[in-house]
Amino acid sequence: MQFPLLSVIIFLPALAGLLILAFPESRKNWARWTALGFSVVDLILAVVLYLLYNTATGNYQFIERVNWLPALGISYYVGVDGIGVPLVLLGALVVMCGTLVSWRIEERPREFFSFLMFLGTSVLGVFCSLDLFMLFFFFELAVFPKYLMIAIWGSPKTREYGAMKLTLYLFIGSMVALVGALAMYFASGKNTFDMLELEKAGFDTTFQRLWFPFVFFGFAVLGGIFPFHSWAPDGHVAAPTAVSMLLAGVEMKVGAFAALRVAIMLLPDGARAWAPLIFGLATVNVVYGAFIAMIQTDFKYVIGFSSVSHMGLVMIGFATLTREGLLGAGLQMFSHGVMTALFFSVVGMVYDRAHTRDIDKLGGLVQKLPLATLGFIVGGLVSMGMPGFSGFIAEFPIFMGAWKAAPLVAVIAILGVVITAAYILLVIRRVFFGQASPSLDLAHITGISVQDKVVVVMLSLIMIALGCFPSLMTPILETGVDHILKLVGGA
Amino acid sequence: MNAGMFQPWMILAILPEIGLVLLAALVLAFDLRWHGKKAHRLGWLTAGGLLVLMALSLIFARPSSQPLIFGGMLRMDSSAFIFRMVFLMGAALTTLFTMDRKSANTRGEFFGLLITATLGMCLMAASADLVMLYLAIETTSIPLYILAGYLIRDQKSTESGLKYFLYGAVTSTVMLYGFSLLFGFAGTTQIYAIANQIKSGSLPVYLPIMAALLIVVGFGFKVSAVPFHFWAPDVYEGAPTPVTGFLSTASKAAGFSVLIRFFLAVFPEYAPTWIVMVSGFSAASMILGNVVAITQKNIKRLLAYSSIAQAGYILIGVAAGSTLGIAGSIFYLVSYLVTNLAAFGIVELVGRSVGSDSLDAYNGLSRRSPALALALLIALLSLGGIPPFGGFIAKLLVFAAAVKAGLVWLAFVGALTSIAGLYYYLNVLKIVYLYPTPKDSKPLVFTTPWRIGLAICIVGIILLGTVFGPWYSWTSIASTSLF
Numbered sequence: 001m002q003f004p005l006l007s008v009i010i011f012l013p014a015l016a017g018l019l020i021l022a023f024p025e026s027r028k029n030w031a032r033w034t035a036l037g038f039s040v041v042d043l044i045l046a047v048v049l050y051l052l053y054n055t056a057t058g059n060y061q062f063i064e065r066v067n068w069l070p071a072l073g074i075s076y077y078v079g080v081d082g083i084g085v086p087l088v089l090l091g092a093l094v095v096m097c098g099t100l101v102s103w104r105i106e107e108r109p110r111e112f113f114s115f116l117m118f119l120g121t122s123v124l125g126v127f128c129s130l131d132l133f134m135l136f137f138f139f140e141l142a143v144f145p146k147y148l149m150i151a152i153w154g155s156p157k158t159r160e161y162g163a164m165k166l167t168l169y170l171f172i173g174s175m176v177a178l179v180g181a182l183a184m185y186f187a188s189g190k191n192t193f194d195m196l197e198l199e200k201a202g203f204d205t206t207f208q209r210l211w212f213p214f215v216f217f218g219f220a221v222l223g224g225i226f227p228f229h230s231w232a233p234d235g236h237v238a239a240p241t242a243v244s245m246l247l248a249g250v251e252m253k254v255g256a257f258a259a260l261r262v263a264i265m266l267l268p269d270g271a272r273a274w275a276p277l278i279f280g281l282a283t284v285n286v287v288y289g290a291f292i293a294m295i296q297t298d299f300k301y302v303i304g305f306s307s308v309s310h311m312g313l314v315m316i317g318f319a320t321l322t323r324e325g326l327l328g329a330g331l332q333m334f335s336h337g338v339m340t341a342l343f344f345s346v347v348g349m350v351y352d353r354a355h356t357r358d359i360d361k362l363g364g365l366v367q368k369l370p371l372a373t374l375g376f377i378v379g380g381l382v383s384m385g386m387p388g389f390s391g392f393i394a395e396f397p398i399f400m401g402a403w404k405a406a407p408l409v410a411v412i413a414i415l416g417v418v419i420t421a422a423y424i425l426l427v428i429r430r431v432f433f434g435q436a437s438p439s440l441d442l443a444h445i446t447g448i449s450v451q452d453k454v455v456v457v458m459l460s461l462i463m464i465a466l467g468c469f470p471s472l473m474t475p476i477l478e479t480g481v482d483h484i485l486k487l488v489g490g491a
Numbered sequence: 492m493n494a495g496m497f498q499p500w501m502i503l504a505i506l507p508e509i510g511l512v513l514l515a516a517l518v519l520a521f522d523l524r525w526h527g528k529k530a531h532r533l534g535w536l537t538a539g540g541l542l543v544l545m546a547l548s549l550i551f552a553r554p555s556s557q558p559l560i561f562g563g564m565l566r567m568d569s570s571a572f573i574f575r576m577v578f579l580m581g582a583a584l585t586t587l588f589t590m591d592r593k594s595a596n597t598r599g600e601f602f603g604l605l606i607t608a609t610l611g612m613c614l615m616a617a618s619a620d621l622v623m624l625y626l627a628i629e630t631t632s633i634p635l636y637i638l639a640g641y642l643i644r645d646q647k648s649t650e651s652g653l654k655y656f657l658y659g660a661v662t663s664t665v666m667l668y669g670f671s672l673l674f675g676f677a678g679t680t681q682i683y684a685i686a687n688q689i690k691s692g693s694l695p696v697y698l699p700i701m702a703a704l705l706i707v708v709g710f711g712f713k714v715s716a717v718p719f720h721f722w723a724p725d726v727y728e729g730a731p732t733p734v735t736g737f738l739s740t741a742s743k744a745a746g747f748s749v750l751i752r753f754f755l756a757v758f759p760e761y762a763p764t765w766i767v768m769v770s771g772f773s774a775a776s777m778i779l780g781n782v783v784a785i786t787q788k789n790i791k792r793l794l795a796y797s798s799i800a801q802a803g804y805i806l807i808g809v810a811a812g813s814t815l816g817i818a819g820s821i822f823y824l825v826s827y828l829v830t831n832l833a834a835f836g837i838v839e840l841v842g843r844s845v846g847s848d849s850l851d852a853y854n855g856l857s858r859r860s861p862a863l864a865l866a867l868l869i870a871l872l873s874l875g876g877i878p879p880f881g882g883f884i885a886k887l888l889v890f891a892a893a894v895k896a897g898l899v900w901l902a903f904v905g906a907l908t909s910i911a912g913l914y915y916y917l918n919v920l921k922i923v924y925l926y927p928t929p930k931d932s933k934p935l936v937f938t939t940p941w942r943i944g945l946a947i948c949i950v951g952i953i954l955l956g957t958v959f960g961p962w963y964s965w966t967s968i969a970s971t972s973l974f
Contacts, residue, residue: 013885021865025861037667041786067958067960068959068960069959069963070960071963071964071967072963074893110861111857133887136878136887137878137883138878139880140877140878141878141879142879143840143872143913144868144877144920145874147917147920148868148920148924151920151921151924151925152924152925160921160925163920163921164914164917164918167917168913168914170908171910171913172907172910175910176903176906177892177897177907178887178906179902179903181893182887182890182891182894182902183899184893184897185891185894186891186894190669219776291651291848293694448814
């Protein structure tokens with residue numbers, strides 16, 4: 001029997017979570033080091049997975065299957081395709097970075113790191129699920145860590161509201177999608193939740209058109225699609241830094257990924273029929289999200305809305321149903337995940353020191369936090385889609401695909417990129433450069449810790465490397481895109 | 492008919508029931524001997540005795556090839572078997588949670604009544620005759636009325652007992668009227684014989700519908716489904732907490748066991764009619780229970796409304812009327828048993844230590860005892876239907892059954908109301924994890940039997956939610972035996 005690489009990657013964080021819960025409360029460092037140790041190993045394994053994935057054969061690899069409930073056709077069935085592999089890497093990466101930036105949490109660190117690890121298992125599990133039941137299982141597993149982490153460790157003013165809003169939005173979405181998934185299960189007549197079988201089920205067109213919106217929008221709520229996006233900024237802002245990183249960086253990709261895997265890949269006719277609506281809503285995401293980001297006075301809300309805007313590009317990529325668009329969406333998911341994790345970590349570093357996120361009260365931070373500033377600028381350049389950074393190679397194919405499928409969408413969405421440049425530059429100038437506001441005591445601001453530096457440098461380098469050498473990721477994604485195109489029958 | 496006549500082996504089939512009678516007698520006898528002094532032992536005796544009976548039931552009283560016994564009085568099929576295990580388990584756990592409660596100091600009677608009620612439930616699940624069924628229901632109900640009002644110095648408890656009794660008496664009368672209609676026209680009290688007559692069309696068409704309407708009042712009361720739920724919040728609030736736990740789980744399961752058997756056996760011809768009725772009750776229960784629970788300030792009332800809502804979810808499976816649906820309902824009941832008993836076990840401990848059941852008593856519980864808070868988290872999330880806990884699989888099964896039966900609207904009602912459900916469960920968790928501990932908070936008093944009980948419940952919740960294969964196949968066998 002081969003080494004169960006995927007299962008180990010999925011369950012390593014949960015194991016760490018259980019282990020941490022068993023530690024005595026007073027041993028705060030045990031919790032930290034255990035979380036870090038396990039997440040580093042997990043990241044190494046994810047890199048190994050990335051390297052071992054065979055792009056020549058493509059399709060689903062590292063498959064493991066164990067019967068779970070044969071009577072209903074439920075099995076523990078994991079495997080990854082070209083879309084899933086980069087996301088597994090992203091998930092493991094952000095979990096590790098989240099652990100590092102949370103190093104100085106003093107309030108109940110045992111519970112914090114334990115819940116963080118469970119959240120990690122949840123997202124990694126979704127990316128690897130080939131069984132529809134299992135996908136829901138892991139999807140919903142995230143409910144309690146998300147809620148509790150925001151409610152307990154979030155920013156005091158909005159945490160109760162933000163946590164509840166986020167949890168209920170996502171739960172509504174997933175319950176609606178669940179009913180749709182059950183409808184698919186029975187309509188297929190195959191008595192199986194196996195998604196590879198369901199891909200071949202050949203649902204009739206009426207059925208697909210009826211159920212596609214339930215499944216797609218149910219999951220897309222977590223992807224932040226307009227008009228169900230409002231949980232995202234509120235939730236991200238209320239959450240502690242590590243959770244913001246995971247939510248915006250990975251959880252939103254979980255939503256997008258599930259919408260792709262379950263709705264678009266299993267109901268391709270439905271996807272074609274509903275693509276115009278997705279185009280419309282996603283374009284609103286891109287432009288409206290960017291505009292709203294521009295007028296925010298709270299540093300963290302800027303990033304929160306920028307996520308809404310960028311996830312719109314992913315949805316546009318999906319809706320094109322073309323090679324370019326899907327490839328771009330895959331790259332954008334990874335690139336945005338890394339970028340927004342970096343953004344939120346820098347926001348956290350600034351807030352921890354300045355004790356305010358009000359842009360008007362910040363300024364001149366580059367003197368004290370040069371590396372964080374540099375990291376934020378790199379993230380900003382990615383965000384604007386500057387060539388040489390990963391944002392460019394992700395957004396460019398999306399616009400190419402959109403130009404093919406719906407030129408008007410491409411034209412309007414490009415407007416969003418211009419606005420993005422505006423608000424990013426504005427924030428960089430007002431927060432990091434210029435004159436420090438009188439209320440900000442620059443002298444007392446300390447430099448960032450070693451852990452923070454590791455995070456900033458690592459995430460920045462990944463985005464630059466991917467921007468300069470897109471071929472690090474494109475071959476893998478292409479195999480995934482090929483498979484999707486085969487299903488949706490596009491060019 | 493002759494097949495059901497008495498034969499010696501039939502004694503074995505009801506061995507656990509006989510054991511329950513003996514156990515009740517034994518507990519009362521030892522109570523006299525120990526004079527309430529070594530009262531702790533009575534609890535262990537009851538719990539141990541119930542455990543032995545579970546083992547006996549597994550070894551000797553498995554469902555046989557010829558289920559109809561004692562002249563067609565009882566039908567010891569897989570369904571009766573599974574439900575018996577559920578009731579015995581529920582009673583044993585309730586015993587463990589009650590043992591160290593000071594206010595229940597006349598304990599012998601308490602445990603004796605508990606065992607008698609359990610006996611009634613086992614017979615309810617197996618009854619195949621109207622007379623037997625009625626007797627079984629009353630054997631269950633009367634001890635429960637007394638248990639609900641057990642704390643005679645506590646006004647709320649006596650009110651609870653009286654209310655429960657009055658509601659129970661009225662609904663049981665209406666149900667009895669339904670039984671008499673069926674008997675009057677069919678000339679037999681045997682459920683399966685009545686079913687044959689209805690099938691052959693020798694009865695007036697409107698009669699079964701009228702009878703079903705009357706009978707459902709009695710069953711609806713037992714399962715606390717809307718619109719027969721009015722008693723539940725007051726009774727749950729006032730009754731001693733372990734009794735509330737028992738009422739909301741084992742007693743509800745008993746109600747469902749007869750509801751399912753009766754409707755599937757007697758009225759299969761009228762399925763379209765009663766499916767409409769049951770789905771109506773189900774939707775109303777889910778909506779009302781979940782919405783009203785949001786505003787509750789007392790944890791027992793909150794769990795009471797949640798329990799009404801859960802009855803609605805279980806009814807989804809019944810409304811689907813398929814083997815999958817019934818299996819889902821039974822799975823739901825099993826998972827609900829361990830989950831809700833865990834929740835009420837924790838409520839009992841907090842109530843015992845702090846002296847209050849208001850939600851304020853839970854402020855900062857996670858700082859006082861992280862382990863207890865985690866257990867409450869597991870129980871509440873399982874009630875909310877979140878994996879990896881039993882409640883998730885249970886909800887999924889009933890929703891699946893609804894979608895399969897074409898009741899997609901009901902699945903949507905269930906899915907959407909479960910969001911309200913999650914909201915108030917999370918609100919409790921917020922209080923537990925987020926709010927500061929009051930300065931004058933009293934220490935929590937843990938005892939060994941309580942720990943054992945809670946550990947069993949938590950392990951059960953997680954097992955049901957992760958390794959669900961064997962449990963599902965059991966419930967599915969039980970469900971098949973009813974068709």
